Amino acid sequence: MFEATTEVRVRYAETDQMNVVYHGNYAQYFEVGRAEAIRKLGFTYKSMEAMGIIMPIVEWSAKFIRPAHYDELLTVKTILKELPVDHRIEFFQEVYNEKGKLLTSGKVVLYFLQADTREKTTMPRELMEVMATYFN
Amino acid sequence: MFEATTEVRVRYAETDQMNVVYHGNYAQYFEVGRAEAIRKLGFTYKSMEAMGIIMPIVEWSAKFIRPAHYDELLTVKTILKELPVDHRIEFFQEVYNEKGKLLTSGKVVLYFLQADTREKTTMPRELMEVMATYFN
Amino acid sequence: MFEATTEVRVRYAETDQMNVVYHGNYAQYFEVGRAEAIRKLGFTYKSMEAMGIIMPIVEWSAKFIRPAHYDELLTVKTILKELPVDHRIEFFQEVYNEKGKLLTSGKVVLYFLQADTREKTTMPRELMEVMATYFN
Amino acid sequence: MFEATTEVRVRYAETDQMNVVYHGNYAQYFEVGRAEAIRKLGFTYKSMEAMGIIMPIVEWSAKFIRPAHYDELLTVKTILKELPVDHRIEFFQEVYNEKGKLLTSGKVVLYFLQADTREKTTMPRELMEVMATYFN
Numbered sequence: 001m002f003e004a005t006t007e008v009r010v011r012y013a014e015t016d017q018m019n020v021v022y023h024g025n026y027a028q029y030f031e032v033g034r035a036e037a038i039r040k041l042g043f044t045y046k047s048m049e050a051m052g053i054i055m056p057i058v059e060w061s062a063k064f065i066r067p068a069h070y071d072e073l074l075t076v077k078t079i080l081k082e083l084p085v086d087h088r089i090e091f092f093q094e095v096y097n098e099k100g101k102l103l104t105s106g107k108v109v110l111y112f113l114q115a116d117t118r119e120k121t122t123m124p125r126e127l128m129e130v131m132a133t134y135f136n
Numbered sequence: 137m138f139e140a141t142t143e144v145r146v147r148y149a150e151t152d153q154m155n156v157v158y159h160g161n162y163a164q165y166f167e168v169g170r171a172e173a174i175r176k177l178g179f180t181y182k183s184m185e186a187m188g189i190i191m192p193i194v195e196w197s198a199k200f201i202r203p204a205h206y207d208e209l210l211t212v213k214t215i216l217k218e219l220p221v222d223h224r225i226e227f228f229q230e231v232y233n234e235k236g237k238l239l240t241s242g243k244v245v246l247y248f249l250q251a252d253t254r255e256k257t258t259m260p261r262e263l264m265e266v267m268a269t270y271f272n
Numbered sequence: 273m274f275e276a277t278t279e280v281r282v283r284y285a286e287t288d289q290m291n292v293v294y295h296g297n298y299a300q301y302f303e304v305g306r307a308e309a310i311r312k313l314g315f316t317y318k319s320m321e322a323m324g325i326i327m328p329i330v331e332w333s334a335k336f337i338r339p340a341h342y343d344e345l346l347t348v349k350t351i352l353k354e355l356p357v358d359h360r361i362e363f364f365q366e367v368y369n370e371k372g373k374l375l376t377s378g379k380v381v382l383y384f385l386q387a388d389t390r391e392k393t394t395m396p397r398e399l400m401e402v403m404a405t406y407f408n
Numbered sequence: 409m410f411e412a413t414t415e416v417r418v419r420y421a422e423t424d425q426m427n428v429v430y431h432g433n434y435a436q437y438f439e440v441g442r443a444e445a446i447r448k449l450g451f452t453y454k455s456m457e458a459m460g461i462i463m464p465i466v467e468w469s470a471k472f473i474r475p476a477h478y479d480e481l482l483t484v485k486t487i488l489k490e491l492p493v494d495h496r497i498e499f500f501q502e503v504y505n506e507k508g509k510l511l512t513s514g515k516v517v518l519y520f521l522q523a524d525t526r527e528k529t530t531m532p533r534e535l536m537e538v539m540a541t542y543f544n
Contacts, residue, residue: 012443012453013296013436015289017342022285023193024167027160028421035420035479045420046479057159061197070289071443071454148307148317149300149430153423153478160421164285171284171343181284182343206425207307207318295465296435303432329431333469 002080002134004037010072020067026104027060030093033076034108037091041130051124055089055110062093062106072097083128083135087112087120138216138270140173146208156203162240163196166229169212170244173227177266187260191225191246198229198242208233219264219271223248223256274352274406276309282344292339298376299332302365305348306380309363313402323396327361327382334365334378344369355400355407359384359392410488410542412445418480428475434512435468438501441484442516445499449538459532463497463518470501470514480505491536491543495520495528 008029016022035045079092095104112121144165152158171181215228231240248257280301288294307317340346351364367376384393416437424430443453487500503512520529
């Protein structure tokens with residue numbers, strides 16, 4: 001299993017008139033979590049795009065258990081339970097507040113596609129090799 | 137079954153560098169769809185908040201089948217398959233492009249809460265009565 | 273002078289915990305106003321990009337006079353006081369609420385650039401010809 | 409003069425199909441800059457709201473000189489040139505990329521208002537005392 005955590009501070013722009021973070025903004029928090037998870041492995045999503053691979057989101061789901069508030073320093077946990085075997089990769093993601101309470105828990109499925117043809121491809125081998133060290 | 141459709145034009149701000157609508161922005165398209173569905177019944181979500189009821193999202197999920205592009209006029213379909221029997225209401229939502237192709241399909245679960253106490257409540261009776269006319 | 277108006281309904285996502293539209297979201301309302309202004313002339317910004325011209329924003333300013341609220345149907349006015357003579361075009365934009373009160377007033381400057389080289393260019397002649405009919 | 413800097417990493421959601429950060433998102437970068445500037449003084453904007461003071465933006469302007477790209481680590485500089493003497497406070501803000509190039513430069517004017525009455529007020533005395541130490 002591969003796991004990474006990162007922090008995100010809630011912006012005023014991200015709140016709504018219910019005084020909490022608008023649910024749609026968790027897509028960005030999850031995105032930040034995945035970006036930092038890949039960075040931890042010595043890669044960046046940016047470098048993958050430079051290699052001609054894009055990773056569109058094909059499924060996104062979340063349960064909103066407790067609200068997040070303005071200026072809170074959230075912790076985003078990104079978990080890969082299994083190594084991808086084809087064009088599909090599945091991340092589990094969780095958001096916690098400063099007291100360690102679970103606010104949101106979700107799952108995001110992405111595909112590896114070739115940017116030019118939009119054809120399915122697999123995780124770049126260099127990244128796979130580093131990730132594999134976390135499994136077994 | 138109650139069903140409503142509305143249109144949303146894709147903004148430049150909503151695209152990302154993959155040249156498609158960023159997945160997180162579908163939360164807003166779905167929101168617009170639900171707001172217009174309630175308006176069709178002669179109510180507004182705004183009036184519900186004025187009555188002291190808020191409806192936080194507790195679950196949100198979607199499959200992204202085809203991408204949406206800048207300036208496309210999307211159709212958002214909002215479907216209520218069952219009348220809510222308690223504090224929970226479940227909407228099915230779909231987004232189509234101008235050619236009638238299904239782009240995104242999702243499900244959103246909301247709770248009826250009293251704004252002041254955040255205690256669970258039920259759909260306002262006036263709204264229930266109008267909605268019930270759609271269910272045989 | 274060329275002038276166009278369009279309507280935008282305030283989304284819940286666009287409010288913040290001050291119970292008003294977050295100031296940064298007016299950039300999107302202004303964008304919608306400009307897009308509809310160009311459409312009124314029989315063109316679209318999308319078609320301009322297809323012609324190889326992009327129009328980045330180089331200056332943006334606004335005064336926020338009165339707040340906009342959730343679900344209000346705003347009117348966005350887009351005004352071109354002078355025909356562009358080179359790569360620069362300047363729009364004046366205003367946002368009104370349903371009572372006709374001025375909420376926000378601003379100015380946006382864009383450049384015409386060639387998408388491939390990012391070199392300055394001028395407004396496409398076809399668009400200029402249509403626009404010119406509104407002046408003098 | 410009081411000056412503070414903070415860093416912001418560009419999110420994918422913040423880019424648009426021109427492959428750069430959408431101009432409207434600089435409102436959020438500036439917001440983060442001001443929030444961290446106040447935090448540096450031992451206060452938070454959140455604590456000001458808790459004290460019953462809100463600070464709506466009444467003017468916002470920026471020049472966009474160079475574009476910001478996905479995943480860049482931007483530096484936001486927030487400058488107060490003069491201590492506020494009444495309900496009005498004026499910040500100068502700049503965004504730099506990792507190479508130290510100036511991308512965006514702007515000015516933001518906010519008012520101090522009492523949250524309940526929306527009447528003009530002044531900067532809380534405790535904050536003024538700390539800020540004053542930066543002005544000779």
